[in-house]
Amino acid sequence: MEQRRIALLGNPNTGKSTVFNRLTGLQQHTGNWSGKTVGQAVGTVLYGDKTAKLYDLPGIYSLFAERAEECCAKQFLCFGKADTVLVVADATNLERNLPLVLQVAALQEHTLLCLNLTDEAEKKGIYVDRKRLEERLGIPVIEAAARAGKGIGKIKESLFEGHTHSRGKTEFSQLWQDCPQTLAYLTEGCEALLGKARTTPFCLTMVLEEDPAFFGGLAQEEGWDTYRLMELSARAEGARKLLEAEGSDLRTFQEKKTIFFLQMAENITRETVQIKQEKEDLTERLDRAVLSKGFGILLMLALLGGIFWLTAVGANYPSALLRVFFDQVGEGLGDVLSVLPPSLYSLCMDGIFLTVSWVVSVMLPPMLIFFPLFTLLEDFGLLPRIAFQADGVFRKAGANGKQALTMCMGFGCNAVGVTACRIIASPTQRLIAMLTNCFVPCNGRFGLLILLCTVFLSNGSSVGAGFCLLALVASAVGMTLAVSFLLHRLLGGQEDSGFILELPPYRRPQIAAVIVRSVLDRTVFVLMRAVAVAVPAGIFIWLMQRVHVQGVSLMQLLVNFLDPLGALMGMSGAILAAFLLGMPANEIVLPILLMYYSQSGVLTETQTTAELANILTLQGWTFSTALCTALFSLNHFPCATTLLTIWKESKSKFFTAVAFCLPTAVGILLCIVIHALFGAG
Amino acid sequence: MELQTLEKARLGGQYRIKRITERRLQELGLCEDAQITVLYECPFGGMRVYRIKSTRIAFRNRQAEKIWVQEVAG
Numbered sequence: 001m002e003q004r005r006i007a008l009l010g011n012p013n014t015g016k017s018t019v020f021n022r023l024t025g026l027q028q029h030t031g032n033w034s035g036k037t038v039g040q041a042v043g044t045v046l047y048g049d050k051t052a053k054l055y056d057l058p059g060i061y062s063l064f065a066e067r068a069e070e071c072c073a074k075q076f077l078c079f080g081k082a083d084t085v086l087v088v089a090d091a092t093n094l095e096r097n098l099p100l101v102l103q104v105a106a107l108q109e110h111t112l113l114c115l116n117l118t119d120e121a122e123k124k125g126i127y128v129d130r131k132r133l134e135e136r137l138g139i140p141v142i143e144a145a146a147r148a149g150k151g152i153g154k155i156k157e158s159l160f161e162g163h164t165h166s167r168g169k170t171e172f173s174q175l176w177q178d179c180p181q182t183l184a185y186l187t188e189g190c191e192a193l194l195g196k197a198r199t200t201p202f203c204l205t206m207v208l209e210e211d212p213a214f215f216g217g218l219a220q221e222e223g224w225d226t227y228r229l230m231e232l233s234a235r236a237e238g239a240r241k242l243l244e245a246e247g248s249d250l251r252t253f254q255e256k257k258t259i260f261f262l263q264m265a266e267n268i269t270r271e272t273v274q275i276k277q278e279k280e281d282l283t284e285r286l287d288r289a290v291l292s293k294g295f296g297i298l299l300m301l302a303l304l305g306g307i308f309w310l311t312a313v314g315a316n317y318p319s320a321l322l323r324v325f326f327d328q329v330g331e332g333l334g335d336v337l338s339v340l341p342p343s344l345y346s347l348c349m350d351g352i353f354l355t356v357s358w359v360v361s362v363m364l365p366p367m368l369i370f371f372p373l374f375t376l377l378e379d380f381g382l383l384p385r386i387a388f389q390a391d392g393v394f395r396k397a398g399a400n401g402k403q404a405l406t407m408c409m410g411f412g413c414n415a416v417g418v419t420a421c422r423i424i425a426s427p428t429q430r431l432i433a434m435l436t437n438c439f440v441p442c443n444g445r446f447g448l449l450i451l452l453c454t455v456f457l458s459n460g461s462s463v464g465a466g467f468c469l470l471a472l473v474a475s476a477v478g479m480t481l482a483v484s485f486l487l488h489r490l491l492g493g494q495e496d497s498g499f500i501l502e503l504p505p506y507r508r509p510q511i512a513a514v515i516v517r518s519v520l521d522r523t524v525f526v527l528m529r530a531v532a533v534a535v536p537a538g539i540f541i542w543l544m545q546r547v548h549v550q551g552v553s554l555m556q557l558l559v560n561f562l563d564p565l566g567a568l569m570g571m572s573g574a575i576l577a578a579f580l581l582g583m584p585a586n587e588i589v590l591p592i593l594l595m596y597y598s599q600s601g602v603l604t605e606t607q608t609t610a611e612l613a614n615i616l617t618l619q620g621w622t623f624s625t626a627l628c629t630a631l632f633s634l635n636h637f638p639c640a641t642t643l644l645t646i647w648k649e650s651k652s653k654f655f656t657a658v659a660f661c662l663p664t665a666v667g668i669l670l671c672i673v674i675h676a677l678f679g680a681g
Numbered sequence: 682m683e684l685q686t687l688e689k690a691r692l693g694g695q696y697r698i699k700r701i702t703e704r705r706l707q708e709l710g711l712c713e714d715a716q717i718t719v720l721y722e723c724p725f726g727g728m729r730v731y732r733i734k735s736t737r738i739a740f741r742n743r744q745a746e747k748i749w750v751q752e753v754a755g
Contacts, residue, residue: 062708096710096736255707262712287737291721291730388739392725395741401728498744500705503730503737 004052010088012059013504018146047160063103071213079221084110091121098265107202119145125276133272172201182242189235283505315365322361355538362587366443370412371518379509397481398488400499403433410437414642438638439480444586455613456626533640537584570628570675628671635667688742696750703747
């Protein structure tokens with residue numbers, strides 16, 4: 001027997017992904033804001049000895065819009081890919097959800113409604129008459145509170161054993177009342193071309209509008225040739241002419257259609273929903289502070305600043321512990337590998353193992369702190385509000401507020417920031433956000449920046465260093481905006497393409513789930529990519545030190561080669577070489593530099609800041625060197641992990657190359673100018 | 682009361698939608714005759730939060746220009 005196929009559909013923020021996870025047991029990332037489900041998640045639902053495939057479709061409000069998400073969902077439903085559609089609706093806001101439910105019920109033969117978030121609705125004093133709703137819609141309705149796992153069993157039961165499924169009672173045909181001739185003409189044509197079973201009011205609408213998703217689907221899924229498609233197009237055109245003859249036109253028809261569903265939703269809501277107490281809810285009260293102009297901004301900056309500070313400070317301890325752990329592992333591994341010839345042993349231990357363990361121990365702890373905290377904000381519902389507050393500034397750069405969010409994630413890790421750019425709908429704006437993400441320093445660069453601020457750029461006081469760091473971060477944000485603005489002009493984006501954000505109610509974050517998700521989705525993902533690049537990089541760095549040409553090591557050759565450029569930029573060949581070799585992870589730039597300075601041949605760290613200051617001063621570092629190094633750290637090629645991510649996300653070698661060259665060029669120019677201005681002194 | 686476009690509506694004011702030509706927002710439930718409240722504006726302007734029924738939606742003034750409203754007294 002063929003496996004049943006179930007499609008999961010619903011508005012954004014209805015807990016659709018939570019329902020998906022509960023039904024399949026698969027941990028898919030859920031978020032308290034729209035635009036999260038990108039691509040298509042598929043899971044398996046088990047019920048006794050039966051199984052079914054569950055397809056998570058993107059969160060949408062209507063089947064009639066023409067964005068990629070809606071088209072994807074519509075095609076999936078139209079071309080029989082699903083036996084049953086499970087629509088998830090938010091019980092606290094039923095009216096908003098009903099148009100989609102009604103549309104699906106009109107299109108699909110087997111529809112099931114999951115009325116989710118009933119626990120929240122109850123808290124707000126909102127009661128939905130399930131029985132009455134079932135009658136009005138003509139489809140089964142199941143109450144659920146997916147976060148608590150309530151109702152999931154019933155949904156399964158209904159999915160596998162329900163025999164009552166039938167097409168919903170959406171009286172779509174009313175829409176055609178004023179244009180009987182058009183309807184007759186279109187029906188005749190569709191019955192001939194599409195077959196009788198397909199000729200439903202919903203389908204007729206799509207033909208009349210020459211819906212690109214529907215026509216595209218006919219070609220892709222059912223192999224229609226151009227001739228057949230043109231025949232259907234001709235019918236549609238004829239029908240539109242008739243429509244005009246009957247005193248209407250396509251625009252009016254579409255508007256009527258939208259209003260038809262909205263009105264039906266309103267009527268049904270009036271009959272089925274009772275609001276027992278209307279009190280000002282928490283969301284309203286919180287929003288008054290969070291969305292206010294002055295205090296709201298301060299609050300958000302303080303929150304984000306607090307997270308960065310906790311990450312930078314808090315990561316030191318687990319990092320040190322990890323180093324101790326890896327030292328022990330290294331000793332054990334060394335014993336085992338001691339059977340190898342000395343050079344191979346050194347390659348494995350000093351090259352691969354040291355680099356990989358270094359990257360893991362400096363990268364893992366900050367990510368383990370940053371991402372769970374950030375995900376908590378996301379779960380709470382704060383991210384769309386941050387996007388709103390930032391939109392005014394980002395609009396001026398041709399971007400939108402969502403880029404503020406991807407930028408914030410870039411502070412944690414640029415590779416994650418680049419992946420997060422998926423939330424930006426416009427392809428041009430998304431590309432710009434990806435290309436500019438590495439202009440903000442990730443955790444890996446903060447270590448070096450803090451050091452430079454403390455030792456060289458401030459007068460030694462921690463307050464001074466703090467202000468220095470703040471100035472650097474502000475300049476990074478400014479640079480992001482400036483480059484975004486220029487790219488926007490260059491790529492010819494529209495002036496103001498419009499931007500819609502839904503602000504969901506605040507919800508209590510699910511702390512345990514947050515930790516699991518952020519670790520699985522973000523941390524492990526980045527770490528695996530980082531290790532993948534650290535292995536070859538470890539070998540490379542090792543070879544650079546050991547291979548000599550005419551008595552000079554490759555490393556020294558590279559340093560000599562880069563020296564003129566380094567001098568021009570107010571740094572040195574050694575610093576530039578460290579940045580280049582630090583490609584696998586920004587965290588190892590400083591250790592590589594120290595390795596070179598001390599000629600130790602392995603990645604090196606020093607115990608105290610004072611020692612470090614001493615070494616660097618001995619190597620001729622001045623205020624100007626530190627300033628140029630800090631600026632180049634902010635503005636240079638992204639790390640290998642980020643580049644790999646940009647390549648995977650943009651699927652374009654060209655733009656990956658741009659992502660490499662653009663910040664590098666900015667950094668080189670900036671350093672040359674700064675050095676020319678301040679370097680002489 | 683006279684008609685005006687939504688981006689000119691005052692903060693805190695309650696309005697009734699009279700005409701709307703922005704499809705995307707129509708799909709989100711902003712239809713003729715619906716009530717809409719202007720709640721907040723972002724720093725540097727250009728985008729505002731509105732309440733429609735019991736949801737909060739933010740969109741740009743560029744989009745609000747395509748919505749004609751009339752102030753509701755009281």
